[in-house]
Amino acid sequence: MHRIGYLLADGFQMMGLANQTVYELANRALGQPFYTVQCHSLQGGLLSPTFGPAIQTRALSARSRADTWMVPGVIDPLGQPADPQLVQRLRQLAPHARRTVGLCTGAFVLADAGLLEGRRATTHWGFADALQRRHPGIAVEPDRLHIVDGPIWTSAGMTAALDLALAMVEKDLGAEVARRVAHSLVMHQQRSGGQSQHxxxxxxxxxxxxxxxxxxxxxxxxxxxxxxxxxxxxxxxxxxxxxxxxxxxxxxxxxxxxxxxxxxxxxxxxxxxxxxxxxxxxxxxxxxxxxxxxxxxxxxxxxxxxxxxxxxxxx
Missing domain, CATH: 1.10.10.60 (Homeodomain-like)
Structure with a gap:
C-alpha cells in the first residue's frame, strides 16, 4: 500500500486536490487498492480553500508518515507566504518519505524547507522568476510540466499536476496502468515532464x-x-x-x-x-x-x- 499525504494550508487552491482522481482510477485499473490518500494540516479539522467547500484534515505531527507527501499551491505564494510551522514540519517529514512533491506554487513551500536547494525544479510559469530570485540555489526551469530530481518532484501550474500524477502511476505501476488511467480521464495524451507549459x-x-x-x-x-x-x-x-x-x-x-x-x-x-x-x-x-x-x-x-x-x- 502506497500512502499519499496532502499537506494543506488555509487558503489552498482546490485544483491541487484534483489529481487524487488519478490514484483512485489507478486502484480501479488494478482491481485492488494500491494508493491511499489522506489530507493533513497543522491543526487538523476543517480547512477552507480559496473557493469551494472546506476539507476535513488530519493534524500533522512529527510522527505523521506517508510514502509520498504532496504540497498543493496557493493562488499567490508571494502575498500568502508559507506558514513557518508547516515549513518546519515538512522539513522533518520529508526524509522519511519516498517522494516529496510540490504541486504548482507548492514548490515555494519545498524551497522554504530547503528541499530544492541544488536541485532542478519547476512551478507555475507566472511565479518561476520569483522562485528563482528568492532561492538562487535552485535551478528553476520555468518551461517544464514537471521535473523529477531524485526524491523531489515539482509540477507546473494547475492541470500539470495531473500529468505529474500519471508519471507517478507509471513509475509505480507501469505504463499500461498509466495509459488506462489517462484514457479514463479522457486525456488526449499523457504529456511528458519535459514538455512546454505552453x-x-x-x-x-x-x-x-x-x-x-x-x-x-x-x-x-x-x-x-x-x-x-x-x-x-x-x-x-x-x-x-x-x-x-x-x-x-x-x-x-x-x-x-x-x-x-x-x-x-x-x-x-x-x-x-x-x-x-x-x-x-x-x-x-x-x-x-x-x-x-x-x-x-x-x-x-x-x-x-x-x-x-x-x-x-x-x-
Missing amino acids: SEMLKLAPKSDRIQRVLEHVRGHLAQPLGVEELAEVANLSPRQFSRVFVAETGQSPAKAIEGLRLEAARLMIEKSRHPLEVVARENGFRDRRHLREAFLRGFGVPPRAARSEGRKAG
Whole structure:
C-alpha cells in the first residue's frame, strides 16, 4: 500500500486536490487498492480553500508518515507566504518519505524547507522568476510540466499536476496502468515532464468552431502537405477568405501555425519515444531530419538530440 499525504494550508487552491482522481482510477485499473490518500494540516479539522467547500484534515505531527507527501499551491505564494510551522514540519517529514512533491506554487513551500536547494525544479510559469530570485540555489526551469530530481518532484501550474500524477502511476505501476488511467480521464495524451507549459493550440486560441475544426484537422494530418486549399475546404471558405479569417482569429499565418503544431508534436515524440529522427520528421510533415533540425533550432533554440536527452533526464 502506497500512502499519499496532502499537506494543506488555509487558503489552498482546490485544483491541487484534483489529481487524487488519478490514484483512485489507478486502484480501479488494478482491481485492488494500491494508493491511499489522506489530507493533513497543522491543526487538523476543517480547512477552507480559496473557493469551494472546506476539507476535513488530519493534524500533522512529527510522527505523521506517508510514502509520498504532496504540497498543493496557493493562488499567490508571494502575498500568502508559507506558514513557518508547516515549513518546519515538512522539513522533518520529508526524509522519511519516498517522494516529496510540490504541486504548482507548492514548490515555494519545498524551497522554504530547503528541499530544492541544488536541485532542478519547476512551478507555475507566472511565479518561476520569483522562485528563482528568492532561492538562487535552485535551478528553476520555468518551461517544464514537471521535473523529477531524485526524491523531489515539482509540477507546473494547475492541470500539470495531473500529468505529474500519471508519471507517478507509471513509475509505480507501469505504463499500461498509466495509459488506462489517462484514457479514463479522457486525456488526449499523457504529456511528458519535459514538455512546454505552453500549448500551441492554446496559444492560437481560435474564436470560431470552423478554425478550431481546421486546427484539429491539422493535428490529425501532420504528415500530409496541408495546403491552404485543403484547409479552406475544411473551413468551408474560399482560400482567400480562409487565410484572412485564420490570421484574424489566431494572429498567425496558416503556414506558421502548422509549423508550430508540427514542432510541438515532434518534440513530444522525441521526448517520449526512441524513434529515429528520420521517422519523427516524416510523421510530423518535415522533409527530412535536416529540415526537422533547422525548424527545431529556429523554434526551440536547441537541436532535437538535446531535447531528447533533456526529456529523458526529466522523466
